[in-house]
Amino acid sequence: MSGTGNNRSPLLVARNIKKVFGSGDGEVEVLKGIDLDLRPGELTLLMGPSGSGKTTLLSILGCILGQTSGELEIAGHPTKGLSPDQLAKLRCEHVGFVFQSYNLFPTLTALENVMLTLDVQGGYVPDAEGIAAGALDAVGLSHRANAYPSKLSGGEKQRVAMARALAGSPSVMLADEPTAALDASNGQAVMALLAEVSKDPTRAVLAVTHDHRILKFADRIIKIDDGIIASDDNTHVEHGAPPVAGSAGSSAAAGNPL
Amino acid sequence: MAVDATGAAAKQGKNGKGKRVRMAPKLAYRNLFHDKMSLTVTLIGIVFSVVLVAVQCGLFLGAQRSIARVIDQTNADIWIVPLGTKSFDDPSLLDGREKYAALAMPGVKSVEQINIGFSRWRKPNGGSTTVLLVGSNWITGGLRPWNIIEGSVDAITAPKGVAVDKSYFKDLGITALGDSAEINGMTVTVKAVSTGVRSFTTLPFVFTTLGRSQRMLGSKTKESAYTLVTLKPGADIEEVKQNIATRFADAEVLTTAEFRSRSINYWMFQTGAGAGLIAGAILGVIVGIVIVAQTLYASTKDHLNEFATLRALGASSGYIIQVILLQALVSAFIGYLLGISLSLLVVSAAKGTTLNVVMTPELALMLFGLTIGMCMLAAISAIFKVIRIDPASVFSR
Structure with missing residues (x-):
């Protein structure tokens, strides 16, 4: 684990996370002992070549895939020994997801997609529609509230997905390649929004990406390679500059496009 | 920024009370x-x-x-039936002593007889078919033909009078009220026509008086297929049933519900x-x-x-x-x-x-x-x- 210069208590703590798929001769160790803290007010980018274990790590950090060993704590709640439904509750209360393919519900409008998060959380929510409308307004899509996903552009869909994640007021927001399906300008807009979201002092944001154009939005860049953290850089990254100059395993420095 | 406000609003909402999102x-x-x-x-x-x-x-x-149609039309509380009777349309004969024995029982209000039997109906224009002849004296409280749409029940008591259902006209070779035919060689005239009175076996019912049915079926004047007992108000049905049953070895004594159930079970389950x-x-x-x-x-x-x-x-x-x-x-x-x-x-x-x-x-x-x-x-x-x-x-x- 690396320090980041941010002295706030971490919202996500991962210790010695290992993940093994298969068994016997077919056994593959995808993660080989990951230590990671995510602190509030930070946008962290997780980068690495294909097959390096980024998505597996993201799935484990989001409590939707169990680790083979190691410990994970989200917003002060240890995940060890929790049942699938207890993990779902933890996700529901503390984790927000933004997916590469948006994963919006095609039969629900943008507003209803956002309201769904509040329903899944259960409990009694006064003015749920107002909260959902506020989340859409926050991502600049209040005028598209009644549009179905099929009528939205890629950038709009991703912003609805962000509004959906935000409506649940998660402590940790995890984004899987949020700009991969977007053109340059939409990608920039989505990342700018994600960076703004991460400024909330009660929230940490982690985004998996291959996209070098968005490095300027990051407060911190973690590179993962072959199941281990190759580098963890929290210095200000200038647009277009190599993220981790001279660090071990820096494929970017070696000209690898990631 | 509004983005932060959204989260706060959601958090506030979760802690408050209000309408649940569905x-x-x-x-x-x-x-x-x-x-x-x-x-x-x-x-x-x-x-x-x-x-x-x-x-x-x-x-x-x-x-x-259909199976229980005739049973449901009676007001009887108890049926005395020949031993081994499987259903209403499985007729054999009681010798008639049951009627008088039952009348002498405490709690019994009235006793009536119903006679039934398979008969040959000879069509007016030739040919014949089997019918189920049902005879009863409805004037004294027996089974009264019902759903009459043409003619009248009283007219059946006239000489040769019978009632048939309109839906069986074709089977019986007749076309209208007043047509004549023969049952077991005796001339009958259709004096009343009913509707919706069909048997489960599809054999046409032909209703007439008790005496006429006995003559047509060749049974003695005291004989009948069933004896129907009606109880006085407050009489114990089980007690009366038991009292009658002990008197007759060749008959069974059943409540109307039991006879109904036996008839239905026979046709629905024993015959398949x-x-x-x-x-x-x-x-x-x-x-x-x-x-x-x-x-x-x-x-x-x-x-x-x-x-x-x-x-x-x-x-x-x-x-x-x-x-x-x-x-x-x-x-x-x-x-x-x-x-x-x-x-x-x-x-x-x-x-x-x-x-x-x-x-x-x-x-x-x-x-x-x-x-x-x-x-x-x-x-x-x-x-x-x-x-x-x-x-x-x-x-x-």
Whole structure:
């Protein structure tokens, strides 16, 4: 684990996370002992070549895939020994997801997609529609509230997905390649929004990406390679500059496009 | 920035009290109506099943009513029947002593006789057919012919008078009230015509007086097939039944309900006639379950990514099961409404034909419960599919 210069208590703590798929001769160790803290007010980018274990790590950090060993704590709640439904509750209360393919519900409008998060959380929510409308307004899509996903552009869909994640007021927001399906300008807009979201002092944001154009939005860049953290850089990254100059395993420095 | 305010608002909302957001029913409804072809197939399956079960059960009920039709028209509390009688239309003879013995019993108000027997009906224009002749003295409280639409019951007491049902005119070779024929060589004239008085065996009922039936059937004047006992108010039916039963070794003493039940059981279960109807109803339910299960499963597979997303968003298994069950419930409700409407049309179309299909409020209610249960059962395969979803699959799409 690396320090980041941010002295706030971490919202996500991962210790010695290992993940093994298969068994016997077919056994593959995808993660080989990951230590990671995510602190509030930070946008962290997780980068690495294909097959390096980024998505597996993201799935484990989001409590939707169990680790083979190691410990994970989200917003002060240890995940060890929790049942699938207890993990779902933890996700529901503390984790927000933004997916590469948006994963919006095609039969629900943008507003209803956002309201769904509040329903899944259960409990009694006064003015749920107002909260959902506020989340859409926050991502600049209040005028598209009644549009179905099929009528939205890629950038709009991703912003609805962000509004959906935000409506649940998660402590940790995890984004899987949020700009991969977007053109340059939409990608920039989505990342700018994600960076703004991460400024909330009660929230940490982690985004998996291959996209070098968005490095300027990051407060911190973690590179993962072959199941281990190759580098963890929290210095200000200038647009277009190599993220981790001279660090071990820096494929970017070696000209690898990631 | 508004982004932060949103989170705060949501947090505040979760801690407060207010109206619960209900998206599961909306999601279920929208998923269902999103794929109209799939919904149509599901509804066809349910409607087919409801109509099939309704018709089979309607025929079953209709058959029961036909079997017990004459029994239900009497006011008797107790039936004295020849030993071993299987059903109402399985006639043999009592020697007549039962009538007077029963009249002497405490608690007995009145005793009447009904005579029945198979007879040869010779058609006016040649040819013959078998009929079930029923004789009783309704003037003294016996079985009174009912549903008379032409002529009158009193006219049957005139010489040679009989009553037949209009639906049997063709079988009997007659065309109108007043036509004559022969029963066992004796001339009879149709003095009354009824409607809807059909037997389960399809043999035409021919009603006449007790004395005339005895002559036509060649039985003695005291003899009859059944002796019907009516009790005084407050009399103990079991006690009277036992008292009569101890007197006659060659007769059985049954309450009206017992004789009704025996007649129905004989025809529906011992002859196998009802088994076919029951098998048809079961087949209808199975076909319904299979079709609904198949389409619900296919629909669930189509929306698997959405269910995985729901799981990733933190939805509990219960929430996802709720969505699927609601889909099944909505399908069941719509399918039932269509199915029962079509069934009522079938019942209506069958009126006045030889097909006796009956629909009662109880049967309609039972069909509703059956449809709901069938669709819930059909949802099981879809539920098994969904609860095994790996939420991590949302990252691989």
